[in-house]
Amino acid sequence: MLSDKLTKALSDQVNAEYYSAYLYLAMSAAADGFGLKGAANWLFVQAQEEMAHGTHIYQYILERGAAPSFAVIEQPPAAFTARYCSPLVQFFASGCSNSHSLSRPYIK
Numbered sequence: 001m002l003s004d005k006l007t008k009a010l011s012d013q014v015n016a017e018y019y020s021a022y023l024y025l026a027m028s029a030a031a032d033g034f035g036l037k038g039a040a041n042w043l044f045v046q047a048q049e050e051m052a053h054g055t056h057i058y059q060y061i062l063e064r065g066a067a068p069s070f071a072v073i074e075q076p077p078a079a080f081t082a083r084y085c086s087p088l089v090q091f092f093a094s095g096c097s098n099s100h101s102l103s104r105p106y107i108k
């Protein structure tokens with residue numbers, strides 16, 4: 001059995017993984033809107049990967065007999081859904097070299 005503190009931390013991480021997926025989906029949609037089909041596909045695949053991370057952690061919580069908690073998934077920044085700036089410029093300008101820097105900090 002997981003402690004309440006660890007269950008909460010893991011649940012928060014599930015939320016962070018799904019937030020990352022949301023962010024990648026928003027970026028994918030923006031890239032698609034610019035006709036950047038390859039970039040849109042790559043970003044979509046990253047979203048799927050983040051959802052898989054969240055699902056694995058969720059399953060871990062259940063396998064340990066704990067009950068995950070669910071919070072609101074934050075909306076992606078409007079900048080990623082805007083049509084006035086290239087999503088790739090937004091992506092690289094944000095300093096994101098990997099998916100983990102897109103989400104809130106992992107469990108400390």
Ligand SMILES: [Fe+2]
Pocket residue numbers: 017020049050053099100
């Ligand atoms: Fe992740």
